[in-house]
Every structure is written in C-alpha cells, then in structure tokens.
Amino acid sequence: MLFNSYGFLFLFAPVFYFVYWRCKTVDQKKVASLVASYVFYGWWSPKFALLMLGTTSVDYFTAKWIEDSPTPHKRNVWLAVSMSVNLGVLGIFKYFDFFVGSVNHVAGAPLLPLLNVILPIGISFYTFESMSYTIDVYRRKTHAVRRFLDYGHFVTMFPRLVAGPIVRYTDLAAQLRELPRSLGAAAVMRAAHFFVLGLAKKVLFADILATKLVDPLFARSATLSLAEGWTAAVGYTVQLYLDFSGYSDMAVGLAMLMGLRLPRNFEMPYKAENPSDFWRRWHTSLSTWLRDYLYIPLGGNRASKLGVSKNLFLTMLLGGLWHGANWTFVIWGAYHGAALVLYNVALSKLSFSPPKLVQRALTFVFVVFGWVIFRADTIGKAREVMVAMLGAHGLGAAFIRASLPMLAWLGIALAISLTRDTYDLSPPGKRWTAALLAVLFAICITRLSAPSPFLYFQF
Amino acid sequence: MISIDDAESKADHDARPALRTFAVVGLGLVLAVALLNLIVNPLGAYPWTVLRPLTWSARQTKVTLMSQVPPPDVLVLGSSRSMIVPKAEVDGALGPRTMFNASVDSAKAEDMYLVCEEGLAHGFHPSVVVMGVDLEAFYDPAETDIRTLANPALRSHLSADRQLAAYGTIGGTILSYTQIADSIRSVKTARAGYPKDKFRFDDTDGTFVWVERPAPVVPAEQNAGLNARFLAYRGLSTWRLAMFARTLSELRAHGARIYVYIPPMHPVLVEALRENPRYIDVHGKVVALLEAEKAKGGVVAFRDFTEISSFDGLADDFSDPLHINEENAARMTRTLLESR
Numbered sequence: 001m002l003f004n005s006y007g008f009l010f011l012f013a014p015v016f017y018f019v020y021w022r023c024k025t026v027d028q029k030k031v032a033s034l035v036a037s038y039v040f041y042g043w044w045s046p047k048f049a050l051l052m053l054g055t056t057s058v059d060y061f062t063a064k065w066i067e068d069s070p071t072p073h074k075r076n077v078w079l080a081v082s083m084s085v086n087l088g089v090l091g092i093f094k095y096f097d098f099f100v101g102s103v104n105h106v107a108g109a110p111l112l113p114l115l116n117v118i119l120p121i122g123i124s125f126y127t128f129e130s131m132s133y134t135i136d137v138y139r140r141k142t143h144a145v146r147r148f149l150d151y152g153h154f155v156t157m158f159p160r161l162v163a164g165p166i167v168r169y170t171d172l173a174a175q176l177r178e179l180p181r182s183l184g185a186a187a188v189m190r191a192a193h194f195f196v197l198g199l200a201k202k203v204l205f206a207d208i209l210a211t212k213l214v215d216p217l218f219a220r221s222a223t224l225s226l227a228e229g230w231t232a233a234v235g236y237t238v239q240l241y242l243d244f245s246g247y248s249d250m251a252v253g254l255a256m257l258m259g260l261r262l263p264r265n266f267e268m269p270y271k272a273e274n275p276s277d278f279w280r281r282w283h284t285s286l287s288t289w290l291r292d293y294l295y296i297p298l299g300g301n302r303a304s305k306l307g308v309s310k311n312l313f314l315t316m317l318l319g320g321l322w323h324g325a326n327w328t329f330v331i332w333g334a335y336h337g338a339a340l341v342l343y344n345v346a347l348s349k350l351s352f353s354p355p356k357l358v359q360r361a362l363t364f365v366f367v368v369f370g371w372v373i374f375r376a377d378t379i380g381k382a383r384e385v386m387v388a389m390l391g392a393h394g395l396g397a398a399f400i401r402a403s404l405p406m407l408a409w410l411g412i413a414l415a416i417s418l419t420r421d422t423y424d425l426s427p428p429g430k431r432w433t434a435a436l437l438a439v440l441f442a443i444c445i446t447r448l449s450a451p452s453p454f455l456y457f458q459f
Numbered sequence: 460m461i462s463i464d465d466a467e468s469k470a471d472h473d474a475r476p477a478l479r480t481f482a483v484v485g486l487g488l489v490l491a492v493a494l495l496n497l498i499v500n501p502l503g504a505y506p507w508t509v510l511r512p513l514t515w516s517a518r519q520t521k522v523t524l525m526s527q528v529p530p531p532d533v534l535v536l537g538s539s540r541s542m543i544v545p546k547a548e549v550d551g552a553l554g555p556r557t558m559f560n561a562s563v564d565s566a567k568a569e570d571m572y573l574v575c576e577e578g579l580a581h582g583f584h585p586s587v588v589v590m591g592v593d594l595e596a597f598y599d600p601a602e603t604d605i606r607t608l609a610n611p612a613l614r615s616h617l618s619a620d621r622q623l624a625a626y627g628t629i630g631g632t633i634l635s636y637t638q639i640a641d642s643i644r645s646v647k648t649a650r651a652g653y654p655k656d657k658f659r660f661d662d663t664d665g666t667f668v669w670v671e672r673p674a675p676v677v678p679a680e681q682n683a684g685l686n687a688r689f690l691a692y693r694g695l696s697t698w699r700l701a702m703f704a705r706t707l708s709e710l711r712a713h714g715a716r717i718y719v720y721i722p723p724m725h726p727v728l729v730e731a732l733r734e735n736p737r738y739i740d741v742h743g744k745v746v747a748l749l750e751a752e753k754a755k756g757g758v759v760a761f762r763d764f765t766e767i768s769s770f771d772g773l774a775d776d777f778s779d780p781l782h783i784n785e786e787n788a789a790r791m792t793r794t795l796l797e798s799r
Binding site for chain 1: 470472483484488631634636690
C-alpha cells in the first residue's frame with residue numbers, strides 16, 4: 001500500500017488512527033499497530049509478510065538468547081545465527097541472482113541457475129533495523145525485549161517499514177514504553193504539516209519531473225544533447241531527493257500521529273560543502289548505520305591513513321551495494337568511496353579553501369554525476385548520459401525552447417531542494433496558513449488517481 | 460513560572476483554530492471536487508447524464524448495436540484504425556457475407572477480448588474474424604481504459620478481482636485533476652453549444668462513416684505525441700498478451716478463421732518513428748508474436764501493413780497520419796484476405 005493512494009488516505013489511515021486512539025492501554029495500541037502494519041505490508045504480498053514474521057521471530061529469540069547466554073562463546077553463536085539469517089535472507093532475495101548472473105556472464109555460459117525471485121519490498125530497511133537491534137543487545141547497549149509484541153511492534157511499524165528512516169531500537173525504546181494516551185491539536189497540526197509537505201514533494205514535483213523529463217530523457221540516453229543530458233541528470237538529482245525526503249516527511253508525520261518521533265533523515269544534502277558533508281546530510285539514518293555497524297567495526301578512524309582510506313572505501317562500496325544488486329550501484333558506491341578517501345587524505349588538508357559557494361557548487365556537480373550512475377540501467381547508459389553532459393552531441397537549444405515550462409518547474413523544484421526543508425518551516429499557526437496547507441493537500445489529492453511507488457521502495 | 464504541561468496545553472489551545480481551518484478547508488475542497496465531477500460526469504463513467512459526456516467512445520454504441528444486429532458471418536475487431544474495413548472488399552474476397560465491425564477507439568488487447576466476449580454473449584459465431592492489432596494493444600503499463608471499465612456490459616466479462624479493481628479506478632477518477640479539467644471543459648462546451656457530429660457508425664454493420672470529412676492533419680503534429688507514447692512503453696504487457704491469446708483461442712473454439720494485421724501509418728510518421736528505439740523494439744516484438752501465431756496455425760494469415768507499400772497504399776489516402784481512408788482500407792482489406 002502506498003501513502004500516496006486513495007486506499008491509504010481514505011480507508012487505511014482513518015480506520016487505523018480511529019482504532020489506535022480508541023485503544024486505552026499501551027498494549028492495545030501496540031496490537032492495533034502490529035495488525036495494521038501486517039495488513040499494510042501484506043497488501044503487496046501476504047507471503048512476504050510471513051517472511052517478515054519469520055525474520056522478526058528469529059531476531060526476537062536470538063537477542064533474548066544473546067542476553068541470557070552465560071558465556072561469550074554462546075553470545076557469539078547466537079549473534080552469528082541472527083546475522084546469518086538476516087544476511088542470508090537479504091542475500092537470497094536481493095543478491096543471489098546478481099552474483100549468479102555475473103558469474104554466468106563472465107563464464108559466457110549458464111553455469112549456475114537463477115532463482116528469479118521477486119525482491120520483497122523494504123527488505124533492506126527492516127533487515128538493517130533488526131540487525132542493529134541484535135548487535136546492540138550483543139554490545140550490551142540495550143536490553144533484549146522480553147515480549148514479542150514489543151519487538152514486533154517496533155520492527156513492523158508501518159510509517160517507516162518499507163523505506164525508512166532506518167530506526168534503531170535504542171532510538172525508540174523509551175517512546176515505545178510510554179505511548180501517549182492522547183494527541184493535542186499542536187501535534188496533529190505538526191503531523192499534518194509534515195505529511196502534506198512530503199506528499200507535495202512526491203506528487204507535485206518528483207512524479208511530474210519523472211514522467212515529463214527524467215524518464216523520457218534517460219530512455220533515449222544515446223541521443224541526448226548537452227542541455228538534455230544536464231536536464232536528465234539534474235532532474236533526477238532533484239526527483240530522487242524530493243521523492244525520498246517526501247517519503248521520509250510523510251513517515252515522520254504518520255508516526256507523529258501515533259505519538260512517536262522518528263529521527264531526521266535529510267539535512268539539506270544539496271547544500272553540502274564536500275563529499276563527507278554530503279553523507280552527513282543524505283539519508284542520515286543509513287549513513288550513521290553504516291558508520292556504527294560497518295565503518296567503526298572495520299577499524300574506523302583508529303587505523304593508519306591507509307587503513308582509514310580502506311575502511312571508508314569499503315563502507316561506501318557496501319553502501320552502494322545495499323541500494324541494489326547491479327554493477328551501477330557498486331560503481332556508484334566506489335565513486336563516493338573514492339571521493340571520501342580523496343577528500344579525507346588530501347583535500348581537507350589543503351592550506352586554502354575556496355569560498356563556500358564554490359565548494360557547494362563543486363560538491364553538487366560531483367553528486368549529480370554520481371546520480372547518473374545510480375539512475376542508469378547499465379554502465380553503458382550512464383556513460384552515454386555523461387558523454388552528453390560533456391557536450392558531445394551539441395547544445396540542444398531546440399529542447400530548451402520546447403521544454404521551457406517543465407524546465408521552469410525543475411527550477412522551482414531545485415530551488416526548494418536547495419533552500420528550505422520541511423524541518424525549517426513552522427507548522428501553520430494561523431488560520432490562513434492552515435488554509436494554504438489544506439489547499440496544497442487538496443491539490444495533491446487530485447493527482448493520486450495513478451499513484452507511483454517511491455523510488456527507495458526498490459532498495 | 461509555567462510547567463511543560465501548561466505550555467503544551469497552551470500550544471494545543473493556540474493550534475485548535477488552525478487545525479479546524481485545515482480540516483474544514485481540506486475536506487471541503489476534496490468534497491467540492493468530488494461533487495463537481497460526479498454531477499458533470501465528463502467521461503460518462505457514472506450511470507447518469509446531466510451533460511453530454513465530453514470524450515467520445517465507440518464502446519457504448521458498439522455494445523448497443525451488437526445487441527440489435529443479427530449474428531454476422533464476419534467480425535472485425537480492433538481500434539479506431541480498423542473501423543473502416545469495407546464490406547464490398549470482404550464480399551469480393553470471401554463471397555457475400557454479413558459483417559459487423561466491433562472496433563472501438565484506443566483498443567488494447569483486453570478491449571478486443573471484452574468486445575469479442577460481448578459478441579459471443581449475443582450469439583455471434585463468426586466464421587471469419589479480421590483483427591487489426593495496434594502495437595499499442597500490448598502497452599505496458601497495462602491500465603485499462605476508463606471508458607471500458609465504465610461500460611457495464613464490457614466490464615461484466617472481466618474477472619471478479621478486475622471488476623472490483625474497476626470500481627476502485629472509477630471511484631479514484633472522481634478526485635483526479637484530469638477529470639476536473641474535463642468537467643470544466645464539459646460545462647464550457649455545454650454553454651457554447653455542442654458541435655455537429657462529424658461521423659457516425661452504420662446501423663447495420665458498425666462501420667465508421669464520415670458525415671463531414673475533416674481537413675487532413677499534418678503528420679508532424681501527431682509525431683511528437685506518438686514518439687512520447689512509445690518512449691513510455693516499458694515492453695509488452697504479460698496480462699495483455701494473455702488476453703490476446705485468450706481472444707484467439709476463444710474465437711478458434713467457435714470455429715473462426717482469423718486474419719490479423721498491423722494497421723498502416725502515414726509514411727512520414729513511420730520515418731520519424733524509426734528514430735525511436737522503443738518503437739523499433741516494440742514493433743519487432745509484436746511482429747514476432749504474430750508471426751509465431753501464424754506459424755503455429757493460431758491465425759490463418761498475418762500481414763504487417765505498417766508501411767503502405769505492403770498493400771500498394773497511397774500516402775494521400777489518409778484521414779490523418781494514423782487513420783487510413785476508404786480507398787486505402789479497400790486496398791488493405793483485399794491484400795489481407797488474399798493472404799495465406
């Protein structure tokens with residue numbers, strides 16, 4: 001089920017929130033949330049809801065057994081079981097066919113059979129959340145949850161189940177213990193503010209840019225002019241941000257309506273001044289996860305210069321692979337990994353630093369080129385778009401003339417991406433600002449007759 | 460000094476008017492939009508008519524005619540590009556026969572299946588079926604035309620789950636921005652007066668007949684739109700391929716000999732589309748599919764008439780770049796029915 005669908009907005013959400021706030025006890029609320037979340041997820045595929053129930057059960061029990069184990073050896077064994085199950089499920093559903101396909105391609109013959117399995121939606125998100133929980137219990141950062149209801153409620157909470165933010169149990173534990181009994185008008189207004197602005201980012205900007213500019217241009221990557229190449233690349237840069245941050249805003253708003261606060265996932269990433277800064281601002285719930293559960297265990301900053309570089313590069317390479325089973329994601333991860341290494345080893349040590357505006361512009365261009373690799377179906381197609389961006393196929397003045405309204409829309413979307421975020425805007429306090437928000441909501445509603453999935457669902 | 464609780468309740472108190480405004484304006488606008496579209500009903504999707512539906516659809520006319528005409532020997536299925544298949548040419552090639560042209564505009568594979576089912580439900584047992592298959596008949600993503608879903612007779616031949624989904628789609632259109640624009644256009648048109656009909660369907664065989672022939676359309680004007688449509692074509696829809704296969708097997712089960720063709724396009728348009736890799740890809744796939752059907756005996760004949768040279772057609776004999784006129788239709792029909 002999509003947040004941007006009539007079914008969700010006019011059936012699922014009203015019924016769920018009505019029942020949720022009619023529940024008198026915390027446990028009743030958790031049961032309501034658990035049932036609703038399984039319905040929400042099972043809407044796509046009931047059998048994948050069973051898969052989620054399976055992995056949730058494994059992590060629930062292994063975490064308890066880790067905490068109860070009398071010896072370090074047993075703790076290690078149960079952690080290994082949890083990691084193996086989580087990474088195994090991820091490996092089978094997400095990466096098996098990719099690796100087999102690559103092996104077969106190199107061999108030039110179908111040496112190994114493909115599984116041809118469908119990727120369960122959101123599996124990368126909830127698997128990482130489950131893994132962080134068992135690792136935190138292993139590290140004694142948190143206690144194991146003693147009731148399945150508590151753990152199931154945490155893992156499956158529908159607002160952020162399929163595309164994050166990737167929430168850790170330690171972030172939410174205190175909130176989940178004491179769910180509020182009621183919600184005040186200020187909180188509801190704030191939730192509406194987040195949800196409506198997120199919905200607007202998605203349906204008024206990301207979707208329109210995708211269908212009118214980005215998808216048609218990427219579909220004919222071989223023949224793009226300079227203007228078309230840059231429009232495709234910048235268009236996708238803006239589309240991806242507004243799509244994903246729009247989803248995150250909606251998730252934050254929906255969680256607020258349950259009386260919960262989710263962590264911030266974006267902090268104006270296109271205002272980053274260097275690659276390192278970009279990763280402090282983009283999908284922060286993933287980058288901090290990678291930092292805490294991959295980069296630091298690899299040795300983090302406590303290694304030699306070469307060691308730190310290796311850790312950075314490897315973390316980004318695996319971060320790239322997390323996004324999808326395709327060589328384009330691996331190369332995209334390597335591209336960012338190499339940039340982080342270069343920045344940390346050399347650029348950050350320079351005795352002079354260019355003006356902030358120049359740093360931001362250079363970082364933006366670097367990020368845009370990265371998104372071309374990320375968006376393209378194949379490395380060859382990414383190369384075609386980049387060649388076009390370097391002006392190999394002419395300026396494309398006719399395209400600019402013919403696409404002025406859409407280019408203006410892209411300009412507005414870019415300006416929004418570069419200037420203000422939902423967190424920087426105050427929820428409506430006056431009647432007229434609330435009326436404006438309502439008008440924006442109504443406009444969004446008229447664009448939901450053919451809802452499109454969020455880009456990060458595929459990861 | 461005030462406590463946190465006091466501060467919260469003051470914030471809640473202050474936020475109440477804004478929240479009330481948000482709820483009232485938001486709900487009010489959504490309801491107003493729904494009411495406008497329901498009353499105007501610009502697509503004729505709901506079972507009442509205050510104003511004449513804005514968008515033309517042959518579906519209701521053809522469904523009504525099928526319930527009135529006697530079962531024909533020859534049945535024509537296809538899109539608006541197959542609405543002219545001259546009876547004289549059919550009689551010339553196969554001997555005197557009764558015929559009914561059941562082509563509907565923008566027909567996809569499911570439209571042909573549903574129209575065919577509707578015909579069979581009315582006792583049609585055609586011995587010959589002529590099918591004009593547009594490349595877009597298998598368009599993916601597979602969203603069925605709202606005018607098909609809104610037609611109770613055609614909708615009744617869909618599977619139960621698709622019928623249920625159809626109600627959802629029709630319901631969803633109540634709030635869509637395209638329907639708001641259509642409603643406004645519908646009201647404007649009603650105020651300005653409806654234009655005279657430029658064409659009609661023959662009461663006896665459903666063939667398209669011009670009442671007032673329009674000026675020819677310049678191919679380039681249609682080119683951009685068609686190019687964009689093909690660029691969005693993700694591949695051949697599995698569901699539509701299944702619907703097509705089902706139509707063929709259903710007709711064969713009734714003993715029909717099936718002649719299939721890809722309708723022609725104006726040479727200027729064909730030339731322009733050759734630059735479009737998606738068009739080349741889709742064209743190749745559809746041709747391969749229909750060739751395969753012919754090879755296994757699923758159809759009696761298959762001809763790709765995309766290029767007018769394939770049936771000795773003339774570039775001047777087009778009503779618009781996608782639609783041939785009677786002269787080209789005669790040449791094309793003759794060539795098809797002589798094919799083996």
